[in-house]
Amino acid sequence: MSQKESNQLNRRKFLGLSALGLTGLTVLPSWVIDGVKIAPSDRVTMGFIGLGQQGMNDFASFSSVPGLQVAACCDVDTMKTERFKRRVEEWQKSKNVAARCDKYERYEELLERKDIDAVEVCTPDHWHALQTIHACQAGKDVYVQKPLSFTITEAQTMVRVANDNKRVVQVGSQQRSSAEFQKAIELVQAGAIGHIDKIYAKVGEPPKPLDLPEEAIPGNLNFNLWMGPLNDPKIHYHPDLCPPISLDPMEKEKLWGAWRWYRETGNGFTADWGAHMFDIAQAAIGMDGSGPSEIIPKGYNGQDYLTFKYQSGVVMTEQPYLEDMPNAQGIKFVGDKGWIEVARGYLACSDSSLVPEKLAGRRPRNLTPEERKKMFEEMQKAQAKGGGSFEISSPHMENFIDCVRSREKTIAPIEVGASTAALCCLGNMATELQRPVRWNPATESFGKDKEAWEHRLYHYNYRGSYKL
Template sequence: MVISRRRFISRSQHMLFSGAVAAHAPFVLPGFKSRPAPSDQINVALIGCNNRGFHVLQQHLKVEGVNCVAMCDIDRNVLEKRSSELQEKSLPKPTLYEDFRDLLEQKDIDAVIVGTPDHWHCLPMIYACEMGKDVYVEKPLANSIEECNLMVKATRKYNRIVQVGQQQRSSEVWQGVMDFLKKGDLGTVQKVDIWGNFNYGLGPVKQPDGEAPEGVNYDLFLGPAPARPFNGARFHGTWRFFWDYGGGLMTDWGVHLLDMALWARDLKRPPDKVVAQGYQYDLSDRSRETHDVMTALFSYGNYLIQWEHNAGKQVGPYDRNYGVAFIGENGTLVADRGKWEVFPEWDGAKKENKMEKMGPVKGQHGHEKHPANFLECIKSRNEPACTIEEGRAVAVAAHMANIALRSGALNLEWDESKNRFSNSKMANKFVVPDYRKPWSLPKL
């Protein structure tokens, strides 16, 4: 059943549109509207068309029988550019929207791709589920712990297929890693070291506040985030370094790599404890709020996971600027997206290696297979490669580490049954986001 804007408001008892948005008619460009898809066709729509979102759409369109029938973005310039790029490939022009709520009323949409900034993952995903559409939502699942919780509830309440964009779960490299770990040759894995050193983590160069570019609905970009003057440093490409919209390297690469440590133990919950340290090393010419130097330790009983990043650096352990090291009794398995290899542990008594050195073993990265898996699951109704619970587990873990620093608590204990921290009132203030009125969290 289609939910109009009024139904969005009355059904959930929260006004979703601000005065600035409601003051004028929604921006909709006429375009190709396909008929409802037959069983062998899947009609997809994209919400958030800049960079990552459009890349994910392109991977979907490589699968036979997939059509893009609608696109939405708060930046008309981006929207028209992406639409033109599709037409240059001889694809039909999709219907174009400025507001995701208008897009969700289009009846022929089977699935929605949410490729927005992190603070805009929750509401489009939940309302797409409510309207009977399956969803591919980018990682991290959301920009707060409570949003993640609600997205899990919506997925199960409305019985939808939701794939979280942690595409390493569809990668030949990482699937090979998991198969090897389950064989047990490495012995008990007692600790996992993860690192991600990237130059882009320093954030953007400082810019003065100014006017939003022509064609940008800045109020709708902010959405539930606090009202602030427009600043180019907080916009396209670099929004993730500001807490209103993202969580820095921890929720970007951190989520991808931490997810591998959870997958190795089939963990689908946040850690029991998190300890974090970090700081801002140099802000002389940079604009950011997230930490450029950070270490976090995640405790799952006798299973420890350590994350660290050093923004502005492109080197790291094992000659990799990013990677995961599974430290076992007999050796250490080191992996990145391109390859994995095993370094044997030395047996001092026998004067020999405990196992043979292996690798490097190379394989496919998973960028194409992950959307393909989602599309297969739409038809089969089987669970996708990265379920909503798995997406929540790693997103909450990453948020816990950031909250440990932001709250000043540093050492946090998590009560999964209550969805809150058991040892810090200050940290609990970060669990539920304070949405800017008139936006509010759905009640599920």
Template sequence: MKSNTTRRDFLKTGSALAVGASAPYVITSSALGDRQKPPASDRITVGHIGVGSRGRSILNQVRRVQDAQIVAVSDCYRDRRESIAKVIRGEAYQDFRDLLARDDIDAVVIATPDHWHVPIAIMAAQAGKSAYVEKPLGLSLEQTLACEKTFAEHGVVFQYGTQQRSTAHCHHGCELVRRGAIGKVHTIEVDCPNGGEGGTPTPSPIPDGLDYDMWLGPAPQTPYTVDRCKPPGSYWIYDQSIGYLGGWGAHPLDIMVWGSDADLSGLIEVEGNGEIPTDGLYDCVFNWDMKIKLGDVKMTFRPGADRTKFIGEEGWIEVCRSKDRTAASDPVLLATKLDTEDTQLLVSNHHQGNFIQAVKEKDPTAAVSNMSDAARSDTISHLCDIAVRTGEKIVWDPTKKQLVAPSERAKAMLSREMRGPWTL
């Protein structure tokens, strides 16, 4: 974000900061800490950007983390930010840049609509703040790779909102696959919930208290409609998202990455088909049917339940969001107790708690859903979107991180134009 990321630019919009800075400092009993909560000086201070339904859910989880102290929120909806600010006894900001300009905030949680994830995450990293970022990652492959590069350069912690990595049964299933419990994996099946069509394109008055221009941000200037700024519209409109290919596909695709490095084993070839609505507001790919090659591993990606099935030469393991649906060719496999000293994957029992601990340790490698893995799964989502929209077989080199012999149309889809003044 060239024109919007410097401390100088942040401080230009810091009127709200000035108000907060002029308030008298009062030492409260909670600041001193107690047996359950460490003193304020030992806590990681957190700001939340986006406090809609999903954002509030994450905020409530962070509030349960002993070493975390939420001090500020930002949202384009006035009633959201003000009501949550009262709950946390912190500051409310209309412009997230004012929150990022605060030197007393260590980390941020980004739970905005999809099109804002990477721009804000990049600005956070440039401001020296670690970031917990909801899925999906980028609105384009260019955004995803730019985000990965920025976090590597600044050395701050990144945690992806793929919380299944912090569930015991998902960890167990992926550990078994990595330890060779089903032999060499030759096929992977990935399913996730479908997208859809509909939504009214009829313009409506902008609700009182909504900063719609900021809500759109880098997305194209379009009239406000009642279905644009709320789910499923905020997930299924192509100006703002790639639909559930990424928005929900991030979960089972992330499990695919966690349980296997097949996507790093050779060229990735993606082809398939899907539907793109032509009526109504929603215009992201749905009813997709993707056939993928990850080196010599075959993979399918289709709508369905949230699951990732690894099929090997000696059996199969299916890892699902629901523990009750997780299964194996031999049920005894799932009852296998693993030697914790030989654990290949990080262990986390609380996704937000793991993030806070990684920030406290200043160790990006301690985050269970790291930046590199997030970019890998997000790349698959984008390759599928490009394949459906171009009708072509798309080939990706995971080492060089670039398309192989792309057509002009495929090459053009690597990036998205951003509405000024926002830029990568």
């Protein structure tokens, strides 16, 4: 059989499976969850693209949302697709729903499924743009993990395509759905601490050059497809980039994908945690959909910290928000009448009466190695049961599914994700250029700064036939 005939046969087989999938899911009985009956017509059917540690965590959150079904999954690692399929089908059986989750290696085939209403994009950052754009063009609503994009141009294109196709998009900046951060934003915007002069937002270091040694690619991983649009010849396989798992016996990833820490494959802590902390800071000062006008890198003319200056006069620095906890991620808003500190599970204010007791939480502290080990072990045990991670946020997923039904804007819409992603890119751009970068957030332009216009974090030339 020729390759062409084989492809045609596979195509016919795929279309047949799609039809079966559509029939199988539409005849499912209504669910009853917490006494609430979910009719088939109200059900939202999802496909998941990217099935690593974060994808598994996100499914655990989505699985608690009433009226959700999962029809398909996709990853370039066959072990991870099989792991996800097993987990989903166990969940389906527990809900007395027919167990079926089809597996794909290429996301384009998943997007052709007519029975899928929405997808999650939980792949490495360099794939977010193409997969989100193609999903929107295929008529799917999208939950895309943060940061929204790898470059500024990608973010701009994603916004345009999502709006042109009238798609609902939620960016995985789940702190937007957390009560302590919502209260911090409310207090700042209500003037509780007066005029904001400074913001300390601790996120971490920018990316470093790739320094992992090359290793043999395992047979279960399509690393060429994992690379996708990445075009840097220095990129090669190392298990830290695509953390391996085992199915029998079941063993999870032992670390988060290290692609995020390297300049060739990610945008470092600047984007990884910046998509959370910078995002909340911008929301509080009314800069959603906008951004800073000048970005000054750490070390420039003695500058102690990466600095973002806004036209309003607010200055945000990437520096510790707690003096005795230099590496703790969080935010401190400093106004002329007081201050507010906020991090995950913690909210404090110079006027303690403004913080509800249920939101105050515990002040972050330095953990001993033994405490860190115990915390990690407990998290792994909980994850093995389908939950228990600091990256799980059911309210954020429920907001997305509610908006898929109502067609309203999500709490973290694509326009907000784009402005936050641009801010993170601008921070790394100034760091790499080792000088200030001026940015007009209204026109999204650099003026006459040719170096900035040509920087890879503004526009990235994709590999081979990949095109934005």
